[in-house]
Amino acid sequence: MARVSGRSCIVTGAAQxxxxxIGEALLAEGxxxxxxxxxxxxxAEVADxxxxxxxxxxxxxxxxxxxxxxxxxxRAMIAHTVAKFGRLDVKFNNAGVNKPMNFLDVTxxxxxxxxxxxxxxxxxxxxxxxxxxxxxxxxxxxVNTASIASRQGFGNVAPYCASKWAVVSLTQSxxxxxxxxxxxxxxxxxxxxxxxxxxxxxxxxVAIGAAERPGxxxxxxxxxxxxxxxxxxxxxxxxxxxLASRDSDYMTGQIIMIDGGMTLV
Numbered sequence: 379m380a381r382v383s384g385r386s387c388i389v390t391g392a393a394q395x396x397x398x399x400i401g402e403a404l405l406a407e408g409x410x411x412x413x414x415x416x417x418x419x420x421x422a423e424v425a426d427x428x429x430x431x432x433x434x435x436x437x438x439x440x441x442x443x444x445x446x447x448x449x450x451x452x453r454a455m456i457a458h459t460v461a462k463f464g465r466l467d468v469k470f471n472n473a474g475v476n477k478p479m480n481f482l483d484v485t486x487x488x489x490x491x492x493x494x495x496x497x498x499x500x501x502x503x504x505x506x507x508x509x510x511x512x513x514x515x516x517x518x519x520x521v522n523t524a525s526i527a528s529r530q531g532f533g534n535v536a537p538y539c540a541s542k543w544a545v546v547s548l549t550q551s552x553x554x555x556x557x558x559x560x561x562x563x564x565x566x567x568x569x570x571x572x573x574x575x576x577x578x579x580x581x582x583x584v585a586i587g588a589a590e591r592p593g594x595x596x597x598x599x600x601x602x603x604x605x606x607x608x609x610x611x612x613x614x615x616x617x618x619x620x621l622a623s624r625d626s627d628y629m630t631g632q633i634i635m636i637d638g639g640m641t642l643v
Contacts, residue, residue, distance in 0.1 A: 380435070381623035383408030386463035388455065390446055390503060391473030393420040395573035396523065399611030400470055400618045405431050407619060410438040412459040415473070418443035438463060446473045446499030452506045465514055468622040469507035471500045471545075472523040476538045476575065478582045489537045496541035497548075504552050508561055517560030521621045522549050524567040526637050534588045535579075542567075546633055553631030562630040564621050569637025570600045571609040604639025613638075 387404050391397035393415035401411045405428055413428075415421035425441035432439040440462045442455040459466055474496045479488050504520050511518035527535060528542035545565060552563040570576065580596060583589040589598075600608045617636050620626055635641060 380408040381619055381625060382468075383436070385409045385467040385622065386459065386465050387468040387470065387622060388412045388414055388442075388459050388466065388507070389470040389472055390414045390444060390455075390499075391523075392441075393417045393424055395575055396568065396571060396611050396614055397470070397472040398424055399615050400472060402428060402431065403612075403615035403619050404468075404622060405437050405439060406435055408435045408437050409468075409622065410463040412440045412442055412455070412462070414442045414444045414455050416443065416445050444473075446471070446503055447494050449502050449506065452502050456506055456510050460510065466507060466510045466518065468519045468521065469503060470521045470523070470618070470622075471503040471507075473499055473503075474523060474541075474575075476535060476579050476582075478534045478538075478579060478586055478588065479536075480586055480588065481533045481536050483586070484536055489540075492537040493541050493544070496538070497544040500545050500548055504548060504563065508552070508556055508559070511561050512559050517562075519622060519626075520552060520556075520561060520563045521618065522563070522565035524549070524565045524633050526567055526569045526635070526641050528567055528633065529635075529641050529643050534583065534586065549633060550631050557630060562627065564626065564629055564631070565633045566614065566617055566621065567633050567635045567637065568614055569603065569609060569635075569640040570596060571611060571614065572596075573611060600640075602640060603637070607638070609636070609638060 389401040392413035444455040525542040527539040549565045583595045589595045
């Protein structure tokens with residue numbers, strides 16, 4: 379079933395992990411996808427590696443370098459996508475970072491780094507995507523990546539939690555403001571997902587003394603998952619493709635939890 383066939387999509391943070399999986403799942407169902415990331419070389423490799431997947435689905439693929447905190451770079455990414463695909467239908471604001479620090483050790487630099495990318499980057503991405511969609515005149519979809527950390531705070535990733543609460547708030551604010559333009563704004567909240575980002579977080583937690591050995595943090599975080607295992611990126615993409623499709627046209631302002639039952643809210 380090609381739920382998103384012909385739709386023009388951008389996915390940020392798409393050089394690896396959840397972002398890459400989102401883009402590949404969209405391509406598989408016929409969407410045209412711009413893979414975007416601050417790591418220009420790596421995201422170009424990802425796009426090139428998906429050339430055959432795109433061709434098999436009758437889709438197009440491209441890539442763009444982007445620092446999501448730089449408005450001009452975001453505008454250039456959108457302009458590139460429109461030049462390649464003719465329009466922008468769906469914008470995934472997925473780029474995000476984490477750098478654990480124990481609560482009493484959190485610095486202004488740590489806060490600004492995480493909030494800048496996860497919070498400000500999300501807002502700029504929403505604004506610039508909306509401007510393009512408004513100019514097109516027939517609506518669109520914006521999808522933001524939140525987290526279980528947007529539902530509860532954790533002592534050694536406080537700025538990350540705050541940034542993901544910000545994503546929820548931005549999703550609701552954007553949904554209210556952009557409904558008049560037939561633009562929906564939704565999001566999804568993963569739990570523990572086996573990605574490169576989590577591997578780095580695991581190392582950082584050991585480094586700050588929050589874990590005694592590699593893998594301990596993931597084991598402890600995932601102990602209460604009702605599904606009995608951590609997520610893989612492909613566990614997320616059924617929902618993300620749904621959010622990019624017409625099937626979700628009557629949904630806006632909502633965050634869908636995809637955490638295997640870690641948090642029941």
